[in-house]
Amino acid sequence: MNRKLLIGKPVSENIKKSLVEKINSLSKKNIIPKLAAILVGDNPASKIYVKSKYKTFIKFNCQSEIHHFLNDSNENDICDLISRLNKDKSTHGILLQLPLPLHLNSKRILDSIDPNKDVDGLHPMNLGRLLQGNPNFIPCTPYGCLEILRYYKINVKSKHVVVIGRSNLVGKPIAALLSQKFDIGNSTVTLCHSQTKNLSKYTKMADVIIVAVGIPAMLKSNMVKKDAVVIDVGINRVDDDSQKGYHIIGDADYSSLINKVSSITPVPGGVGPMTITMLLNNTIASAEKTII
Numbered sequence: 001m002n003r004k005l006l007i008g009k010p011v012s013e014n015i016k017k018s019l020v021e022k023i024n025s026l027s028k029k030n031i032i033p034k035l036a037a038i039l040v041g042d043n044p045a046s047k048i049y050v051k052s053k054y055k056t057f058i059k060f061n062c063q064s065e066i067h068h069f070l071n072d073s074n075e076n077d078i079c080d081l082i083s084r085l086n087k088d089k090s091t092h093g094i095l096l097q098l099p100l101p102l103h104l105n106s107k108r109i110l111d112s113i114d115p116n117k118d119v120d121g122l123h124p125m126n127l128g129r130l131l132q133g134n135p136n137f138i139p140c141t142p143y144g145c146l147e148i149l150r151y152y153k154i155n156v157k158s159k160h161v162v163v164i165g166r167s168n169l170v171g172k173p174i175a176a177l178l179s180q181k182f183d184i185g186n187s188t189v190t191l192c193h194s195q196t197k198n199l200s201k202y203t204k205m206a207d208v209i210i211v212a213v214g215i216p217a218m219l220k221s222n223m224v225k226k227d228a229v230v231i232d233v234g235i236n237r238v239d240d241d242s243q244k245g246y247h248i249i250g251d252a253d254y255s256s257l258i259n260k261v262s263s264i265t266p267v268p269g270g271v272g273p274m275t276i277t278m279l280l281n282n283t284i285a286s287a288e289k290t291i292i
């Protein structure tokens, strides 16, 4: 196994194989896992993500529906829909695509999702359970990072992991997960953010760096020690002269790091493919819980 490039596809394919068996066995009990995705506004990236989640669910013989609200939608209307979806027995997962337009209170809307259908793992009850070491749903992107580490047999036990970025979506949950007494865990974790002074001081000490900041190529090779492992969560659009008008790069400066690190996730093709797979995984897990 090539452990230099931590490519997401084989990890994702491997997990999907076991999910197909679960979907088939649920189908014999007349249960079809169903995801309801809520999209608000016209953010082009959000539209692409929601569509791609929809397509994946359909491809795997699961159900998916997209509830699209206009940019100037009212918070109460979104909460009303969530309340209906919470009660709907055929819906196993509810996903609120972030970010929301600024006039909306994401926290209030996320909190209104039934924790047992919160397949993105962002409800306070699910984040709290994760902190307790007893997770219900693990947020999809951090979960995807763990599965990459597991598949490529990257040992994180007793290693120093530096996480850059402290969002509820990525940074905080991955830091909490890796510090747990889990099989992929038992790391010593340092959590850095925009107010961290002298970031390089921490990253240079790290055996593993997980970068999730949203700044193109911010992690440079002079910030890491030789043979470190880099997990790059970033997805940044950079304008260019191509037909598409842009290309995607990560938060790590891949071309300078590739000759120094022992392993690195490419962007695109590293963590990216894992997020939807773990969403499918969580929605299937939610559907399985409905079996009495």
Ligand code: NDP
Pocket: 141, 164, 165, 166, 167, 168, 169, 170, 171, 192, 193, 194, 195, 196, 199, 212, 213, 214, 215, 233, 234, 235, 236, 271, 272, 275
């Ligand atoms: P947020 O904008 O919510 O959080 C960014 C974090 O980075 C914040 O904690 C911020 O600190 C920190 N930060 C910003 N600038 C610096 C800096 N110069 N030095 C150190 N820390 C800094 O982003 P997300 O966590 O939602 O996403 C991060 C990246 O991951 C994005 O590129 C996003 O597109 C990508 N992403 C990829 C996914 C995937 O499927 N692969 C899924 C989700 C996100 P502070 O808290 O102080 O502001």
